[in-house]
Amino acid sequence: SQQGEEDPQALSIQEGENATMNCSYKTSINNLQWYRQNSGRGLVHLILIRSNEREKHSGRLRVTLDTSKKSSSLLITASRAADTASYFCATLSKGGNNRKLIWGLGTSLAVNP
Amino acid sequence: NAGVTQTPKFQVLKTGQSMTLQCAQDMNHEYMSWYRQDPGMGLRLIHYSVGAGITDQGEVPNGYNVSRSTTEDFPLRLLSAAPSQTSVYFCASSYRNFFKPQYFGPGTRLLVL
Numbered sequence: 769s770q771q772g773e774e775d776p777q778a779l780s781i782q783e784g785e786n787a788t789m790n791c792s793y794k795t796s797i798n799n800l801q802w803y804r805q806n807s808g809r810g811l812v813h814l815i816l817i818r819s820n821e822r823e824k825h826s827g828r829l830r831v832t833l834d835t836s837k838k839s840s841s842l843l844i845t846a847s848r849a850a851d852t853a854s855y856f857c858a859t860l861s862k863g864g865n866n867r868k869l870i871w872g873l874g875t876s877l878a879v880n881p
Numbered sequence: 882n883a884g885v886t887q888t889p890k891f892q893v894l895k896t897g898q899s900m901t902l903q904c905a906q907d908m909n910h911e912y913m914s915w916y917r918q919d920p921g922m923g924l925r926l927i928h929y930s931v932g933a934g935i936t937d938q939g940e941v942p943n944g945y946n947v948s949r950s951t952t953e954d955f956p957l958r959l960l961s962a963a964p965s966q967t968s969v970y971f972c973a974s975s976y977r978n979f980f981k982p983q984y985f986g987p988g989t990r991l992l993v994l
Contacts, residue, residue: 799980810885810971810985811924856924860979868939869979871924 774857774875782880787844789875791857792837798860800833800840801869805854814842814855819862847879882907887972887986894962894993902957902989904972910984912975913955914939915947917968918988924971930955931978962993 773792781787791800799818803811817824817833817840824831830843844851854876858869888903906913914929916939926939930949944966946958955974959966969990973983 801982803983808988810987811973811983812985813982816982858924858983868926868929869983873921873923 774855774872776875777873778876778878780878780880781847783847783849785847787847787851787877787879789842789855789877791840791842791859791872793840793857793859793870794838795859796862797835798862800831801858801860802829802831802840802842803856803858805856805874807853811856844877847877849879849881851877852879853877884908885972885974885984885986887970887989889989890987891990892992894959894991896962896964896993898962900959900962902959902970902972902991904955904957904986905953906955906972906974906984907953908974908976908984909952910974910976911952912978912981913949914973914983915945915955915957916971916973917941917966918971919968927957927970959991962991964993967991967993 775790801816802814805811815826815831817831828845833840854874856874857872885906911932915927916924918924925941927945928947930936933952936947969988971988972986975981975983
């Protein structure tokens with residue numbers, strides 16, 4: 769079953785605008801990761817945020833984590849056409865053998881020039 | 882480093898045929914995984930390995946076999962291909978455990994007629 773659920777499913781913005789996508793999950797997590805997938809390519813890791821962190825930055829990316837609401841958001845500032853891709857969150861649940869990531873269905877982002 | 886490589890890029894099979902999807906990584910990662918990606922289903926874990934000689938099943942293992950004789954290689958075998966196995970297959974690796982970022986290969990697109 770998919771634990772991570774991204775919304776919106778699709779997002780279309782103009783170059784230069786900010787893009788925000790959200791991920792919700794159901795169980796307690798150890799960490800949450802965001803990945804990007806360009807069309808026809810493999811996934812690329814963007815950022816990892818641990819359950820005891822609330823915010824993390826990497827270049828134009830800002831990720832927040834609210835464990836009380838079991839949600840995370842990915843903000844891409846000053847978007848570029850090259851940011852056009854699908855974005856996925858993946859969670860690693862606490863407990864068990866921690867050997868599986870649970871993936872969301874992704875947000876498809878289109879940045880129009 | 883080449884990272885994670887997968888061959889072939891694209892394959893067409895007839896129902897009942899068998900084949901092996903190859904995956905190799907040159908980062909000395911212990912953890913390796915096979916996923917399939919289908920529209921509307923997200924990424925689903927087929928099999929994974931936590932080191933040479935150790936493999937385990939994921940969410941959707943039926944119809945697939947794996948082995949891990951070396952740290953570098955993690956082939957996925959389709960025993961008797963079925964149309965339901967038409968998908969894009971991704972191999973991924975990570976350092977020591979699933980807490981760490983996953984590195985993905987470029988994918989193999991498989992069509993079973």
